[in-house]
Amino acid sequence: MISPQLTLPRQTLADVDTPFLALDIDKMDKNVARLANKLNALGAAIRPHLKTVKSIDASERILANKSAGATVSTLKEAEELAAAGFNNLLYAVGIDPSKLPRVMALRRQGVDIAILLDSEHQAQAVIDACTETDIDIPVLIEIDCDGHRGGILADDPKLLQIAAILEPRQLLRGVLNHAGESYSCDSPQDLIACAENERATAVAAAKNLHKAGFNCPMVSIGSSPTAHFSANLKGVTEVRAGVYVFFDLVMAGIGVCQIEDIALSVVTTVIGHREDKGWIMIDAGWMALSRDRGTARQKIDQGYGLVCDLAGVPIPGLIVGDVSQEHGQISLRTDSTAQLPQLKIGTRLRILPNHACATGAQHSQYHVFSAAQSEQKTDSETQQLAVQAVWPRIKGW
Amino acid sequence: MISPQLTLPRQTLADVDTPFLALDIDKMDKNVARLANKLNALGAAIRPHLKTVKSIDASERILANKSAGATVSTLKEAEELAAAGFNNLLYAVGIDPSKLPRVMALRRQGVDIAILLDSEHQAQAVIDACTETDIDIPVLIEIDCDGHRGGILADDPKLLQIAAILEPRQLLRGVLNHAGESYSCDSPQDLIACAENERATAVAAAKNLHKAGFNCPMVSIGSSPTAHFSANLKGVTEVRAGVYVFFDLVMAGIGVCQIEDIALSVVTTVIGHREDKGWIMIDAGWMALSRDRGTARQKIDQGYGLVCDLAGVPIPGLIVGDVSQEHGQISLRTDSTAQLPQLKIGTRLRILPNHACATGAQHSQYHVFSAAQSEQKTDSETQQLAVQAVWPRIKGW
Incomplete structure (x- = not known):
């Protein structure tokens, strides 16, 4: 099950020089299957966040189909994954316009990479760059659901203003949020509520866009805690999660794993x-x-x-x-x-x-x-x- | 002053993709000169701890003479520095006996690498390995001066017992301590007292060894805070410090730098x-x-x-x-x-x-x-x- 060319039969955890990172592949496989089965039952796709593993080998193990979606946290991850054949990527950190040439280069290679933004300034920079190069970059608008990090509120008038800026080249692909506050939960009830709030907020933003006449095919939500406690994913097209493949003591403390x-x-x-x-x-x-x-x-x-x-x-x-x-x-x-x-x-x-x-x-x-x-x-x-x-x-x- | 083959004339801090690590070489040069001048005036050598820079280029800048002593925190650093010509190294983490073959390999290459230990168990493992291979590894005994980490007290009977184990092959090169508690100081008086305690403890351990008839040519002390506040280095042969080449907000908070x-x-x-x-x-x-x-x-x-x-x-x-x-x-x-x-x-x-x-x-x-x-x-x-x-x-x- 593991690439034979990498086999080092004489080494064991007892004789590699310490300290080193050990990965129990059976536990990883089990963790990956657990969430995939859960989301499959709820009718949403999973778009694993590969920032946790940062490894081509691990990514190939997690995603049998390289055209199934993956999430990345750096363009370096995107470039290395693209070189290994992964061609459906989402760069889930608000775009710095000076990084657009690297995104364009990936799209020129045939990689369907989408980006994230939450301001008119960024939207204008993106459409200007796309107009200049005639290479279109699909965009997700970041929505805030719990005041944790970036994003705009689902009913912020900026949502429609950003969509309007992107409209001439139909760059808008969807909305994205992340329930960062779920990491502070420690009861199933809180986690279920947090997951439902994440879902409902993203769906509300998508509805606002639809009502105003904009296309919003992708509704992307997710965090490892909420992904495991979602009871309903109506209106959601995909769920992002990263640390679930390995799990850790923080996740065990929240109650997501043992x-x-x-x-x-x-x-x-x-x-x-x-x-x-x-x-x-x-x-x-x-x-x-x-x-x-x-x-x-x-x-x-x-x-x-x-x-x-x-x-x-x-x-x-x-x-x-x-x-x-x-x-x-x-x-x-x-x-x-x-x-x-x-x-x-x-x-x-x-x-x-x-x-x-x-x-x-x-x-x-x-x-x-x-x-x-x-x-x-x-x-x-x-x-x-x-x-x-x-x-x-x-x-x- | 910087290797011309590495020059990238078209890049500036304004256009390398962020985030990245920027090093102001003039500030580093000034920091390095400041401590060298101070210790020179006090009559002790400096053995820079290269765990901070972890860079051959930076090490060459800090140590013009590759046979002048350097400190490392990993055998990987030792091996890479040795490959670049540095041949006087101290591995300042208590030795795991299973790492001795890598130390032996360096000594076979002509690198004068010394190791650290604080138990009879380690001393026995080292002398056994040296006897078996007929390659001698010089040893420093770690002394505790402030209860911060490892080491034995200067008057612990184990000191002489360890020295006795090492005696048949005359492996003992000296004693080493580190005033880890100096990082919690925030007044010049405390720092001066901490530095004097570090010095006096190491010197006391060396004296106990001398009195018992053991050679103890090296008395190695140091931390960045104490190195800058030492008023007297009598009996000390060398001072180790690492972060002083870059400095940081913790050092500024202690009052070691601006x-x-x-x-x-x-x-x-x-x-x-x-x-x-x-x-x-x-x-x-x-x-x-x-x-x-x-x-x-x-x-x-x-x-x-x-x-x-x-x-x-x-x-x-x-x-x-x-x-x-x-x-x-x-x-x-x-x-x-x-x-x-x-x-x-x-x-x-x-x-x-x-x-x-x-x-x-x-x-x-x-x-x-x-x-x-x-x-x-x-x-x-x-x-x-x-x-x-x-x-x-x-x-x-």
Whole structure:
């Protein structure tokens, strides 16, 4: 199931030099299938946000059909995905007009890339550039549904003004929103309400455009939390989600997944002890784990990550309590009644990330393994931890 | 002064696609000279910690003599620096014995690389490996001076036990400590006391070794804050410091530098506005700025970075108040009496980082410019912002 040319049969999670990023491909496959099945049942397409994986190999695994839609957060991702044959892309960050030549170049190559904007200034810059080059770029208007980031309100008069600017070349493809506030939810009721608000706001904006005589074929919504708690997707054409393919401690804290669904971890080695302080020192600091503290505001603060053994089983009470660049300090969570375990120098551990997008971004590649696949073959532990592929990550902008 | 083969004369900070990392080489040169002059006057060598720059080009600029000592935080840095001719290295993270083969390989190439440890277990693993291969690796024992991270106390009986384990092959080269708590200081008196404690602790450990009959030729101390506030370096052979070459908002908050000394910034573009919220949206999120919030505990909280115009002059009251992956939200600092300025879409800004090591780590290269050099030539603003070189960064472990 994993490209054979990348197979490195002699390496396992027990012998690649630490720290490194380990990807449990079976968990990823399960997470991908879970959301696809859910959205399929609700009648909406999924447009995965590939900013989380930033990998051609992972993208090919997530999207069997390269003409099915994908979302990107940088033009670098778009360019690398386009070179690999993906040809239906949405660049979901408000467009800086000086980046339009790179968008044009992709469209000239036959890539159907759409862009996002929320101002008349941007709309005018886009139509001017399209008129000048005679290359049309489809546009989504960003709608705000919860005051989280950019976008205009669904009933803002600017919505129709922007649409009118785009009309001469019929650049308007649709509307897009993102329930960023869903990351602050922690009950199913709140998440369901948040998902319905995201849906209803996007649909209302599309209706306002329709009523004024504009075409609005695409209604794109999404965040990983709302995507999993949507009860109804009426009027929505597609749902975007990114971190759902890996999941992480923030998603587990919100209640979107279980700890055991988390597919991404950082493998690290014990390099010292401070018995007087109750610390176990590891060779994964913020350079390997990231500085993300997304669980700090949640009910369970996971520090800089939850500590598991090399097989991926959490060790009771243990978190990475603090980090410097290349050092991590493992300690017991303050409310833990567990004992600090004896972990000798050289012991390998796996750290589950607060935020998979941020932890992934600290690394240049994934070491992919398949514990479940091996289990079926009743393999030894070493074989279960065999690295089946190394997938490079896309870097830069 | 900058390698001509890397010159890209047509690019300036105004036209490289944002976000990107800009390095003011004149400020870096000044910062490097400042500490070198200070330590020279106090009679100690400097061993720059190249974990901050992670760049061969920057290392060559900092260290004219490639046999002068340098510090690294990963074996990847050591290997890349060795390939470029640097041959006097200290790997300043407690050794994981499984990494010894890579250290041996460097020593076989003629690189004088030393390692760090703080346990009998590690010392035994090192001497066993050296005995087996007949390649000796010099060892520094890590000493704790302020309870910040790893290391043993200067009077811990383990100090002599570790030295005794290393004695048969005379592997002991010295002692090392790091006043990590100096980052929490904010008065000159505290910093001077912290520096003296760091010095005195390392010297005490060396004396304990001498008294017991062990050689301890190297006494290595250092952190950027203490290095700048040392009043006396008696008994110290070398001082390590890393972030001083760039400086950052955390260092300015501690009082080690001024805002105008900061050599590193992220160039970004305005991509939207939320007048209702008082936000200006930019295309630099945590992917470009990092998640580091090191100023959150300081007197002045700089959010995710201080906002400057493209010439590098701070805009009163403006910080990056929040970030998502590829979005930054500029807002006024809560205590600011300034007005939110009108910054049109497309406006370029420069964001000064909380922590230069962390922000640098988010990027694959530096765009190097020389504003001061251009000023002398009374160049136009465009020429002042000309990119004179692109320096790649070392990635991974």
